[in-house]
Amino acid sequence: MAEVKKSVESDNAEDILTKIENKSLKIESLIKQYKFIEAIKTALEGYPPRDERCKSANWIGVHKALMAIKDVEGMLRSLDPQYYDILMKYIYRGLSTGNRTTCDQCLKIHEKLTEKAGFGCILRSLADTVNTV
């Protein structure tokens, strides 16, 4: 019974990986068209996946969208407040990479996002250990 369940889970993971790949391609095409805000919205859509591989694949797409943003304030103005918490989680993931350019960009977004969403947003991204990115 456990083996059947495991194979079902890995099938789901394959499905999810395919979806994530499609999402990644969509994000890339949006970036090429200079539609940065659409790109980030696409990136933030949907629940973060459960599986570690899926999370890493998902992060690559989100990272591309984050790095492409030039006008942080404008992006935040047009972003729906319901996405603030998930964006904060991705920013912390970016900060944890330690990569200089990623961290610079993430710090910029973090500053503006904290202005808009407040400390509560940071706390929720820290406190939520169930839906991690």
Added chain:
Amino acid sequence: MAAVAVHQFAQCITCHAWSPDHSMVAFCPNNNEVHIYKLVNDKWEKVHVLQKHDQIVSGIDWSGKSNRIVSVSHDRNSYVWNREGPEWVPTLVILRLNRAALCVRWSPKENKFAVGSGAKTVCVCYYEQENNWWVSKVIRKKHDSSVTSVAWHPNNILLATTSTDGKCRVFSTFIKGVDTRESKTGSSSDPKFGEQIVQLDLSSSWAFGVKWSPSGNTLAYVGHNSMIYFVDDIGPSPLAQNVAFCNLPLRDVLFVSEKMVIGVGFDCNPMVFAADKSGLWSFIRFLGEKKESLSGPKSGSQFSEAFGKLYAQAKHGLSNDTVEPSKIQGAVHDNCINCIALLNKKGSQTKRFSTSVFLFR
């Protein structure tokens, strides 16, 4: 609403309770004593010091009608203090705890009181007339972690608890001989002691400060993830509302009316939440004036310096000079607010972790 009166009682206050006529206040100044102050000619004077506990007194409640004080402490004991003449006489209540007691509340009829503890249990104590002592019955199995707060439903039987396992639970505390079995009013009244009526798993982080609305229809509690939860229709299918807000987490809440709640916590400023006509709860405003809005890294005294250094890394040190550690203007409290208590029907009072006691109208 603004602070009506400001009083400095001690460096740090752990918990407090008002006397029935609101002329006296009992609190613990972060040690093992309970101090009682009386308002005499517009000045607060220390009238009693109750010394029985060995460690910090973590909870105090003063019953309105029977004029008794119950205190619980980290020393795992609780005392019921009765006024006999000019003195307060303690009666030890054996709780059989192996961890600290964290909070205590008298029931609405004042014939029972509930104690939440770090031993993952809730003790409900009642008075046995024949033996002239307080007996404790323990709700043992349901909590996974410390019980941080307890609140009684107006019907004197249902008890809501919050715990650091993130869940809020409602239990029945029906005790034979103490509570009268009412005829079924249609609400879910399971009269067995310790039976869990409902478990609310809304928060993934610690839960604090649970309170019932005056009618008992709505339950409110806060999570450590800066959210406040409002639950209606406690029963098999409760209706819950999660309200996320922009600030630091709350520690305690108070129902000022059926539709208005005040929350207090780490932001040192009481927050007002209200429900509109359709029953949708939202954050309205802060009680104290905040001259500086939350924009920019200058908000919050401790945070501004830290954020300045954080963002300076991105801006290569350019913004470092402009950020100064600035205090929130107009905020009355300097430190985390631990609990809030109702003073009278029109007003409410908050207490401050570091120095004073404030009255709000």
